[in-house]
Amino acid sequence: MLAPDALRALLEEHLAGLSFRPELHGQEASMRYALTGGKRVRGVICLAVAEAAGGSVDEALSAAAALELVHAFSLVHDDLPALDNDAERRGRPSVWAEFGEAAAVLAGDALLAEGLRQALSYPTAALGRELVEATLGMIGGQYLDITGSDVDLAELHRLKTGRLFAASVGLGLWAAGVAESEQASWRAFAEELGLLFQVVDDVLDGDGYAARLGVDGAQALVAEAATRARARLHALDVDTAVLATIINDLAVRTA
Amino acid sequence: MLAPDALRALLEEHLAGLSFRPELHGQEASMRYALTGGKRVRGVICLAVAEAAGGSVDEALSAAAALELVHAFSLVHDDLPALDNDAERRGRPSVWAEFGEAAAVLAGDALLAEGLRQALSYPTAALGRELVEATLGMIGGQYLDITGSDVDLAELHRLKTGRLFAASVGLGLWAAGVAESEQASWRAFAEELGLLFQVVDDVLDGDGYAARLGVDGAQALVAEAATRARARLHALDVDTAVLATIINDLAVRTA
Numbered sequence: 001m002l003a004p005d006a007l008r009a010l011l012e013e014h015l016a017g018l019s020f021r022p023e024l025h026g027q028e029a030s031m032r033y034a035l036t037g038g039k040r041v042r043g044v045i046c047l048a049v050a051e052a053a054g055g056s057v058d059e060a061l062s063a064a065a066a067l068e069l070v071h072a073f074s075l076v077h078d079d080l081p082a083l084d085n086d087a088e089r090r091g092r093p094s095v096w097a098e099f100g101e102a103a104a105v106l107a108g109d110a111l112l113a114e115g116l117r118q119a120l121s122y123p124t125a126a127l128g129r130e131l132v133e134a135t136l137g138m139i140g141g142q143y144l145d146i147t148g149s150d151v152d153l154a155e156l157h158r159l160k161t162g163r164l165f166a167a168s169v170g171l172g173l174w175a176a177g178v179a180e181s182e183q184a185s186w187r188a189f190a191e192e193l194g195l196l197f198q199v200v201d202d203v204l205d206g207d208g209y210a211a212r213l214g215v216d217g218a219q220a221l222v223a224e225a226a227t228r229a230r231a232r233l234h235a236l237d238v239d240t241a242v243l244a245t246i247i248n249d250l251a252v253r254t255a
Numbered sequence: 256m257l258a259p260d261a262l263r264a265l266l267e268e269h270l271a272g273l274s275f276r277p278e279l280h281g282q283e284a285s286m287r288y289a290l291t292g293g294k295r296v297r298g299v300i301c302l303a304v305a306e307a308a309g310g311s312v313d314e315a316l317s318a319a320a321a322l323e324l325v326h327a328f329s330l331v332h333d334d335l336p337a338l339d340n341d342a343e344r345r346g347r348p349s350v351w352a353e354f355g356e357a358a359a360v361l362a363g364d365a366l367l368a369e370g371l372r373q374a375l376s377y378p379t380a381a382l383g384r385e386l387v388e389a390t391l392g393m394i395g396g397q398y399l400d401i402t403g404s405d406v407d408l409a410e411l412h413r414l415k416t417g418r419l420f421a422a423s424v425g426l427g428l429w430a431a432g433v434a435e436s437e438q439a440s441w442r443a444f445a446e447e448l449g450l451l452f453q454v455v456d457d458v459l460d461g462d463g464y465a466a467r468l469g470v471d472g473a474q475a476l477v478a479e480a481a482t483r484a485r486a487r488l489h490a491l492d493v494d495t496a497v498l499a500t501i502i503n504d505l506a507v508r509t510a
Contacts (some may be wrong), residue, residue, distance in 0.1 A: 128380060
C-alpha cells in the first residue's frame with residue numbers, strides 16, 4: 001500500500017504527462033496553469049480507495065486525473081469576476097487574472113470536458129456517469145452560493161464539496177472493478193469524508209460552519225465526522241490504513 | 256420515415272419534457288431559457304440518421320437532446336461579455352443579459368454536463384465519448400476565434416461547427432446500433448454537411464467564407480458541398496430521402 005505522499009507524487013507525474021487534444025491549440029497553456037499547485041486531495045483519495053479495494057493504482061490514475069481536472073474547472077469558473085471575483089489563487093494570479101476572462105471561461109469548459117474524457121477512457125461508462133452527476137451537483141451548489149442569502153448550509157456544501165468527494169471514492173471503486181452491490185459502506189465513508197473536509201475548510205477560512213457553530217462547535221463536528229469515517233472504514237474487510245491516514249491528515253490540516 | 260418537421264416536433268416535445276437534476280435548483284430557469292427557440296438542426300440530423308440507419312427515432316431522442324444541450328452550452332458561453340459580447344440571441348436578450356453573467360457561466364456549465372449526462376444514458380459509452388471529443392474540438396475552435404487574427408478559417412470552422420455536426424451524425428449512428436466498421440460513408444457525409452452549414456451561415460452573416468470568397472464564390476462552395484453530400488448519401492444502401500431533404504433545406508435556408 002502506498003502512502004498518501006507517494007500516491008500524490010504518482011498523480012503529479014501523471015498529470016504533468018497528460019496529453020491534451022491538439023485541437024485545443026493555445027488554450028492548453030491556461031489549462032496547465034489551472035492544474036498547477038493543487039493539494040490533489042480528491043485524486044489521492046481516489047487512488048487510495050482503488051488500491052484498498054483491491055485495484056491497482058496505475059489503473060486508477062486516469063480516474064484521479066479526471067477528478068482533478070473537474071475540480072480545476074470549478075475553481076477557474078468560480079474565480080471569475082462575475083462569480084467570486086478572486087484575482088488570486090494559490091498565491092498567484094487566478095486564471096482569468098493571468099490569461100483574461102475569455103480564455104478563463106474556455107479553460108474551465110475545456111477542463112470539464114477533458115476531465116470527462118479521462119473518466120470515459122475506461123471500458124465501463126460508470127465513471128463518466130458518476131462524474132457528470134457529481135458535476136451537476138457541484139454546479140447546483142455554486143448556484144446556491146452565488147444567489148442565496150437564506151441557503152441551507154448543509155445542502156450547499158453537500159453539493160458544492162460533498163458531491164465531488166463522493167465521486168472521488170466512487171471513481172476509485174469503479175476503477176478497481178468493485179461491483180455496485182459492494183459499494184454501500186464505501187459510500188457512507190465518502191459522505192463523512194466530504195463533511196470533514198468542508199468543516200475544516202470553513203474553520204481555516206472563518207466562514208460557513210465556523211461562522212454558524214463557532215470554531216469550537218465546528219472542531220467538535222470535525223471530530224465527530226472523523227470518528228464516523230473511521231468507523232465506516234473499520235466496517236470494511238480490507239486494509240484501509242492509508243485511508244485512515246488521509247482522515248487524520250484532513251482533520252488536522254492547516255492549509 | 257418521418258420528415259424533418261415531424262422529427263423537429265418530436266424533439267421539441269422531448270426537450271420540453273426533459274427533467275433536469277433537482278440539485279440545480281433555480282439554475283434550471285436559465286437553462287430552459289437557453290434551450291428555447293433553436294432550429295434544432297443538429298438534433299434533427301441525429302434523428303434522421305438514426306432512422307435511416309435502421310434505428311428508431313424514440314431511441315435516438317436522448318442523443319438528439321444531448322446535442323442540443325451542448326450546442327446551447329456553446330452559445331451561452333460564446334455570448335458572454337468577455338467573449339462575443341452579444342446581448343441578444345434569437346431576437347431576445349441572451350442568457351447573460353437576462354439572468355446576469357454569473358448565472359450564464361453556470362448555465363453553460365450545467366448545459367454541457369447535462370448534455371453529457373443524456374449522452375451517457377445509453378448502455379454504450381460511445382455516445383458520451385464522441386460528444387466529449389466534439390466538445391473539446393468546439394472549444395478549441397472558439398479559442399482560435401477569440402485569439403487569432405491570422406487563423407486558418409477552414410480549421411476554425413472544422414472545429415467550431417464541423418465537430419458537433421459530425422457528432423450529430425455519429426450519435427445517430429451509435430443510437431441506432433451501427434457498428435464502427437460501418438460508419439465511414441456516413442462520416443464522410445457528415446463532413447460535407449458541416450461545411451455546407453457553415454458556408455451558408457457565413458453567406459447569411461456576410462463574414463467568414465463569404466468575406467474571403469465573395470458571395471458567389473461561397474455559393475459555389477455550398478453547391479459543391481451539397482453535391483458531394485448527396486453523393487455520399489447515394490453510396491449508402493439505405494433510404495436517405497429525409498437526409499436529402501435536410502441537405503436541400505440547409506443549402507437554401509435564409510435564417
